[in-house]
Amino acid sequence: MKVLNHISTLYRVPPGGDQGFVDAISDAALAWDGEQIVYAGPQAGLPPALASAERLDAGGRCVIPGLIDCHTHLCFGGWRGDEFAARLAGASYQDIQAAGGGINSTVARTRAASAAELAAKAGLVLADMARLGVTTVEAKSGYGLDQASEIKQLEVYRRLNDSQPLDIVPTFLGAHLVPVEYRDRRTDYLDLLCQSLIPEVAARDLARFCDVFIEDNAFTLAEGRQILETAKAHGLGLKIHADQLSAGGGAGLAAELGAVSAEHLEYASAADIQAMAEAGTVAVSLPLASMYLREPFLPARQWIEAGARVAVATDFNPGSAPSYHLHLAMTLACIHQQMTPAEVLKAATSHAARAVALHESHGSLLPGYRADFAIIDAPDINHWLYHFRPNACIATIKAGRAVFDGGL
Ligand code: NIG
Numbered sequence: 001m002k003v004l005n006h007i008s009t010l011y012r013v014p015p016g017g018d019q020g021f022v023d024a025i026s027d028a029a030l031a032w033d034g035e036q037i038v039y040a041g042p043q044a045g046l047p048p049a050l051a052s053a054e055r056l057d058a059g060g061r062c063v064i065p066g067l068i069d070c071h072t073h074l075c076f077g078g079w080r081g082d083e084f085a086a087r088l089a090g091a092s093y094q095d096i097q098a099a100g101g102g103i104n105s106t107v108a109r110t111r112a113a114s115a116a117e118l119a120a121k122a123g124l125v126l127a128d129m130a131r132l133g134v135t136t137v138e139a140k141s142g143y144g145l146d147q148a149s150e151i152k153q154l155e156v157y158r159r160l161n162d163s164q165p166l167d168i169v170p171t172f173l174g175a176h177l178v179p180v181e182y183r184d185r186r187t188d189y190l191d192l193l194c195q196s197l198i199p200e201v202a203a204r205d206l207a208r209f210c211d212v213f214i215e216d217n218a219f220t221l222a223e224g225r226q227i228l229e230t231a232k233a234h235g236l237g238l239k240i241h242a243d244q245l246s247a248g249g250g251a252g253l254a255a256e257l258g259a260v261s262a263e264h265l266e267y268a269s270a271a272d273i274q275a276m277a278e279a280g281t282v283a284v285s286l287p288l289a290s291m292y293l294r295e296p297f298l299p300a301r302q303w304i305e306a307g308a309r310v311a312v313a314t315d316f317n318p319g320s321a322p323s324y325h326l327h328l329a330m331t332l333a334c335i336h337q338q339m340t341p342a343e344v345l346k347a348a349t350s351h352a353a354r355a356v357a358l359h360e361s362h363g364s365l366l367p368g369y370r371a372d373f374a375i376i377d378a379p380d381i382n383h384w385l386y387h388f389r390p391n392a393c394i395a396t397i398k399a400g401r402a403v404f405d406g407g408l
């Protein structure tokens with residue numbers, strides 16, 4: 001049993017309530033027993049039974065639930081700095097992809113890499129994420145695009161889940177792009193996905209969700225429906241990369257199929273925003289991708305006013321979002337998505353947990369929840385998200401244990 005005392009502000013961030021309801025408690029204490037929280041509330045209300053527990057001092061800093069990066073493409077071979085330079089010189093993301101670059105070039109390098117190489121590279125990223133206060137990471141395949149390489153990526157996630165402390169939630173994204181060798185026979189690739197890959201992924205429990213990139217040059221709405229209905233029949237939860245570069249109707253499909261989340265959504269129609277709000281499908285905003293691609297940011301006020309839950313994630317990948325700095329994504333969400341710091345905190349904790357169907361155990365600091373939290377060197381979250389610095393996180397606790405201690 002351990003108690004963290006002297007917390008200036010404790011953000012309990014319950015799953016219910018409005019986007020901005022974070023249930024902040026001043027002069028607070030937090031207690032946990034093994035992996036679970038047993039008390040989260042005012043210091044003065046700490047049960048006497050906890051008086052003999054081991055005591056830690058937060059030093060008047062604030063405490064938030066461990067951050068949840070609910071959308072990443074964590075495992076990939078190589079990088080694409082050359083394309084960054086080409087885009088700055090005027091080429092578009094879609095032009096580069098049509099010329100065989102973009103996702104295709106990462107596919108070639110991911111296929112060529114061994115599982116051990118991919119795991120070592122992704123492991124370094126996870127260690128850095130832990131230092132930023134992140135405790136759970138959703139991670140997609142989608143850079144293999146053939147049977148062996150898609151499975152290899154998902155096996156890397158399984159291995160990482162077993163070998164390092166952060167929780168990895170794996171998502172199958174075999175429908176990221178039709179790979180070049182199938183360009184003239186797309187239905188064969190759809191058959192591979194629906195008849196071979198999805199069944200193997202589901203049977204071996206290699207992913208919890210299936211995602212599809214619905215976009216010009218990727219998959220059509222009809223193809224997305226076929227893939228997602230197959231995945232659903234195999235027991236996988238659903239996600240969609242929807243309406244990122246054009247209005248393609250992906251958000252409406254996510255609502256109709258009962259997807260847990262849809263992502264990007266910058267071009268979603270008003271009717272689809274309403275449909276997602278009514279269906280309870282989480283809207284995952286990815287401000288780093290908007291920044292890097294110079295695309296519009298999610299009009300978050302419209303989503304929140306419609307009653308939708310908005311999450312914020314990094315979209316970490318080598319093309320559209322080559323950064324895993326969730327704090328930066330959160331600050332951008334404040335500035336460019338016009339969200340308050342409280343709304344953004346909920347977006348990267350409880351609502352992000354909901355986007356990976358973990359909101360009953362992760363993303364909130366309430367008794368019974370996982371003891372996943374971060375100690376932030378700021379008196380409150382307004383200060384934290386306004387004063388952007390290399391790292392304001394002082395310590396990260398995952399399942400009751402310190403995975404990063406920067407001088408608590
Ligand atoms: O989420 N939109 C599609 N997929 C990624 C980009 C992947 C890449 O460029 O390698 C995204 O932005």
Ligand code: FE
Nearest residue numbers: 071073241315
């Ligand atoms: Fe993505």
